[in-house]
Amino acid sequence: MVDDVKILYVDDDLNNLIGFKASLRKLYKVYLAKSVAHAREILEKHDDIRIVFSDQHMPETSGIAFFELLREIYPQAVRILVTGYASKLSVVEDAINRGNVFRYMKKPWKTDTLLRIIAEANQFYLASWLLAEKNKELEKAYVELDKFAHSVSHDIRGPLAGIMSATQLAKDIDDEAEIDAILTIIGHSAERLDRYIQNVHDYYSVRRGEFLIVDVDFGTLRQELIDMYDATVSSKNIRFTVDIDETGSFRNDETAIKLILTNLISNAFKYQRADAAERMVNVNMSVQKGTAIFVVKDNGIGIQEHYLKDIFNLFFRASLQEPGSGLGLYNVKSLLSKLGGDITVESTHLVGSTFTVFLPTK
Numbered sequence: 001m002v003d004d005v006k007i008l009y010v011d012d013d014l015n016n017l018i019g020f021k022a023s024l025r026k027l028y029k030v031y032l033a034k035s036v037a038h039a040r041e042i043l044e045k046h047d048d049i050r051i052v053f054s055d056q057h058m059p060e061t062s063g064i065a066f067f068e069l070l071r072e073i074y075p076q077a078v079r080i081l082v083t084g085y086a087s088k089l090s091v092v093e094d095a096i097n098r099g100n101v102f103r104y105m106k107k108p109w110k111t112d113t114l115l116r117i118i119a120e121a122n123q124f125y126l127a128s129w130l131l132a133e134k135n136k137e138l139e140k141a142y143v144e145l146d147k148f149a150h151s152v153s154h155d156i157r158g159p160l161a162g163i164m165s166a167t168q169l170a171k172d173i174d175d176e177a178e179i180d181a182i183l184t185i186i187g188h189s190a191e192r193l194d195r196y197i198q199n200v201h202d203y204y205s206v207r208r209g210e211f212l213i214v215d216v217d218f219g220t221l222r223q224e225l226i227d228m229y230d231a232t233v234s235s236k237n238i239r240f241t242v243d244i245d246e247t248g249s250f251r252n253d254e255t256a257i258k259l260i261l262t263n264l265i266s267n268a269f270k271y272q273r274a275d276a277a278e279r280m281v282n283v284n285m286s287v288q289k290g291t292a293i294f295v296v297k298d299n300g301i302g303i304q305e306h307y308l309k310d311i312f313n314l315f316f317r318a319s320l321q322e323p324g325s326g327l328g329l330y331n332v333k334s335l336l337s338k339l340g341g342d343i344t345v346e347s348t349h350l351v352g353s354t355f356t357v358f359l360p361t362k
Contacts, residue, residue: 004029005122006046010039010066011055011082016107020053023111028118036066043074050076050125051118053105056083064101071100076129078102078121082109162189211253211339213362216292218244218285221254225261225283232269238279240269245286251362252292256335261294263328264355268298273350276300292359299352308345332357 008031009020017032024030031046033039036058043049052070054063067079079100084107102124103117166185173179222242233240261283268281276299284295303311310316312333336343340360347353 005051005118006031006049007051007053007118008033008039008042008046008049008077009053009082010034010036010058010063011053012058013055016055020114023114024118027115036061036069039066043070043077047074049074051078051080051121053080053082055107056081067101076125076132078125078128080105080117080121082107084108160189160193162186163193211256213251214254216250216252216254216257218247218250218287221257221261222285224258225265228262229265229269236269236272236279238269238272238281240281242283243285245284247285247287248290249361250287250290250292252339252359253362256339257292257294257359260332260335260357261296263332264294264296264357267328268296268300268353271353272298272300287361290361292357292361294357294359295354296357297352297354302349302351302353303345303347304349305347308347311345312343 006029007024009017010033011017011020012034014034017034021030021032031042031049033042037060039052039054052067052074054066056063058066063081063083067081070077070079080103081101082105102121105113105117163186166182166189170179170182173182222244225242226240229240232238265281265283272279278299280299282295282297284293284297286293312329314327314330316330333343335341336357336359339362342358344356344358345353346356
């Protein structure tokens with residue numbers, strides 16, 4: 001079969017249908033319909049049909065009227081009108097204006113002419129499909145750009161406003177204790193700004209998709225995570241454990257893995273319950289049948305069920321308990337998509353969350 005191209009031919013003449021299929025059966029997947037109603041049934045079952053031929057003169061309707069309907073319900077199908085009558089200018093005009101017909105073919109046809117028309121129609125279909133996909137990507141890019149511009153102006157101006165206000169206030173204060181408090185405010189605002197800039201950097205790194213595949217040492221990765229969050233563990237009094245189960249050889253982009261894990265772990269630390277008797281964050285790493293599995297579990301505030309479907313969207317934030325950019329989980333999902341991985345989440349509000357990452361070896 002040529003690229004699995006599917007073709008539908010509608011004609012009330014059985015001999016024409018048989019002859020059409022006989023000409024193409026070794027090259028294409030051909031569907032035949034003796035009526036428009038039958039054609040619609042076939043299209044409902046096979047909406048990936050690329051090319052539709054239709055006789056112009058049929059008892060219940062014309063080919064042009066059928067194509068006018070087809071244009072509305074299956075616009076991606078390339079439409080070719082077939083007739084055994086002499087072409088009238090009005091028929092051609094209707095075929096173009098009403099049915100948006102790609103080509104016009106007379107009966108009886110020659111096989112080489114039929115094959116040429118199908119090849120041209122398929123090329124037109126592929127070009128149209130590619131253009132439609134590019135338009136979807138462009139539309140998505142514009143939406144993301146709009147969200148990005150709004151988020152940047154909001155999330156950068158917030159910390160900067162805090163720094164400028166605190167700096168102005170400090171000019172009129174002589175008390176050292178008050179100045180120390182103001183410096184603390186400035187420091188926190190600068191940290192928020194730094195985290196945001198890092199998230200933006202990660203966002204563009206993900207978009208570029210530049211990866212370096214290496215052997216990943218889980219023991220080294222475990223120690224790096226423990227060292228990275230040592231100060232946070234001490235200051236927030238959170239029990240942090242990183243466990244390694246039975247592992248095998250695993251290759252992937254180590255920097256990408258660290259970005260994924262640090263986003264998930266940082267969120268687990270950030271969204272803890274202040275009233276919890278014991279706060280914990282646990283990371284488990286293993287390799288099973290060539291797939292690395294990373295599980296990040298916490299007993300924090302959790303995520304409300306109606307938010308779960310949106311948490312990986314750009315700039316979405318399910319909680320305002322802590323400041324954030326809304327880029328972290330989006331970056332995680334985008335990275336995993338580029339690396340052929342996946343992520344699942346189980347969460348109960350005010351009980352905790354468990355994120356599970358699946359990443360195949362390269």
